[in-house]
Amino acid sequence: MAAYSNPNAPVTRLDAVVIGAGVAGLYQLHKLRELGLNVRAYETGSGVGGTWYWNRYPGARFDSQAEIYQYWFSEDLYKAWKPTERFPAQPETESWLNWVADRLDLRKDIRFGARIDSAHYDDTIGRWSLVTQQGETIDTQYLVCCMGMLSAPLTNRFHGQSSFKGQIHHTALWPKEGVDLKGKRVAVVGVGATGIQVIQSIAPEVAELKVFVRTPQYMIPMRNPKYGEKEWADFAARFHELKARVRGTFAGFDYDFDAGPWADKTPAEREVVLQGLWEDGSLSMWLASFPEMFFDESVSFEVSEFVRRKMRERLGNDPALCELLIPTDYGFGTHRVPLESGYLEVYLRDNVEGVNCRATPIERIVPEGIQTSDGKVHEVDVIILAVGFDAGSGALTRMDIRGRGGRSLKQEWSKEIRTAMGMQIHGYPNLFSTASPLAPTAALCNMPTCLQAQVEWVTDCIAYARATGKKVVEPTREFEESWVRHHDEVANRTLLVKTDSWYMGSNVEGKPRRLLSYAGGVGNYHRQCDEQAAMGYPGFAMR
Template structure:
């Protein structure tokens, strides 16, 4: 069932996006008795797990924490098949949630929002969709995800390429037959790694174009038995509590010792144990010094480099694949499954773009400074305009017609990643300066943001208020706090999508709050406890 939207229809709330956040936000606001509608570009629910159907797409958060916690019945009835769910299983989960809670009747699919303008006279948001439909709502909630705006670099001559050109985030639903073809993959971030390790064995030749060498940790996946699922389910109450107390919203606490408080042998033993877990534990629940202590970062980074070198036969290739320009954990760390061994294959070539930069696309393939490489398929694993791209793709205008897109060109500002001064009744999720933008198990922080937004809207209704936005001073104070924490880290000094460094001209600032999930939740709860002090209500 798909929602029926009438031109000019007025609503209590509009939600943009039917992924993890949008579905829960819809459920939550319906529980308040509000008239709510979700607008979704795709023809189905799932967000990133609808779009990311490229080969090898898989979550690297364990399935026991990559899920909703609002329904015990849902927890009891859904059975995860693997420790790390593949794309198909994740998508099936969201389809199940949408059907079980009858959410589809309030979702309009195949609907792209072009514009959202605040109307000062009516204190409402007026939206226009690509098909010309107009809607009005008191509250606008964006549930777009931090990685929803694919980045396609302006490669010269790309339109002349006669083969197939595809971005991983827009992979054809019917798939692509790569068997026996010459394939090029541009990008070796998390997505590129998943694609490369998944297709190398079936293509005739694979050429990997690498700009930045990346660390990656071996994924130890497993199929769950009924006994595994029973054990996981028995721990759900404990897990539900644990995710709120850890630094990045996983269910594992960080190492309880400072790195240099341990003798070298114990440091090494601890790293070996973390590495052997086959998870992101060595990054998100290891020694926190990787984020701010250069000496510790150098030692831990060299430990990981040793692990990578040992898996690559050709020392010259290993030298290109082993990161030297940044410390472990200061950029996004993905899990991998045999990725580094791929470069031991005879049908795989690595192009270091620092040595041989791409000059242009040609009808037959890609020309680098070292010559032309003929290809049948080019896959762009070139990432996203993270944190901001989904919002700036929409013409959002607040008080006095001020454009968010134009404003953010010079200075990206939010208050706790939840609201923006000058844009009343606009609530954002996965936005800059909240942990959900990057430094959190997404479901943990997104569910917290949905709960905060829902409580805020309920508070307004209970107290006869209709409008809320943060004051300029409150926003500035949050940004100052954010910048102070970020400035003490190695992450903020490393060029990556975390800082907007992958987008030419984008303001350089760490996009995600790095103070940790407990500190962020405490700050948000204080706002509620003090009746939204620092916010302007009317």
């Protein structure tokens, strides 16, 4: 099937197109320019930053430590930017990515305010034809999608949203100019990682805050010390150590499961390990304690009960609040675990009310506010939707992507989500992606660690194809099938697949159920990717 094109639009001919200008997109643009390709990046937003451009809601900050949420391709780049705290807030992270773009002179090859609506592959010439929302047609050999795993927000979740006479804002589409919440009656819908950051940040300034809680979360108190010249000099001196370390750990952090086997420790020794990690105030409590909690229900219960005990103490053992806010029907770590700063204490404030959406689900939005199934209308001035994303797959399926023979990725993934190592898809030649399903970047990795490794793998694969005179790269059906089978075998040994969460696509009606993220560990994933490259990409047909 010939690619769709608009005969009245000018045609831009390129060697490669990168979609997205976040952590992965910026690096991918840089790497493909180094190869000497005529490459351009297209970004829907008006600036660089990716998730740190769009997610500017109150309280937004990352929960990977600043010393490892970094680019590793340049020691000078690492040393020159000096974060001000362990977990910087959104404005600082956005500034950092703008600084990187300027330092590498990337802006001249980025088209801002340009959304790619369709990408059709032409079998006869082995090239992609892309059309932007603005009417530009692009002819390119390679298409690299760097759009992030959480970039397709679920905006229209409730009946009647358009009838609301106040303001409705999705956290992932927060206005650049901000939203004045002072003295307002505000509703926050959703208590995942994003909702928690919003709630703990705005509670002191709003007149009334109603939090609509459906799925309570386990959480870890964040310890966020300031960084000065000395602290950063210490990290800079460890650049090569940290760079090597993060590539081989389970989740791409500088910590790993080093506590030893659960069964070899007494209850008192386990408590010491858990308490130490709890006090560290990072995700190490989740990703560096005992891996058995992901496989063994009895271990999961013990670790979960440790966290529940901590949460009950902070809530003053209030029965109603404990029932509302402490999970009991899934284990610690099988959902995304947020870091927080005083979140639970928010519910002890006089101006805050938690609404139990398990008992009384949201029925619809009405002009005055939110109506629950008991008929009550919760009157508010502003509704903040922290209701998540069509994770992993949504960024790709919201584009009209058509591969060989006109096959539709949206249609195929509506039945079953499949990839080859999360970087290519059989039937879609010369289409590469980062942060896509069936790779650790879909959920279980410090994002810069895995995104950079994927960008480097994609770049090396394209370089290999060019060096050997090949124009087309596509995973074989057999290799994709073997990767999906391996992915599922690993996933099915964990408790993650027994829990409804966005990890499993459970938050999107009709989405095929499969663990979106590869759970075999970042180090193991990178070894397999490296082996493919070292052997000349046997799982990928080149012609």
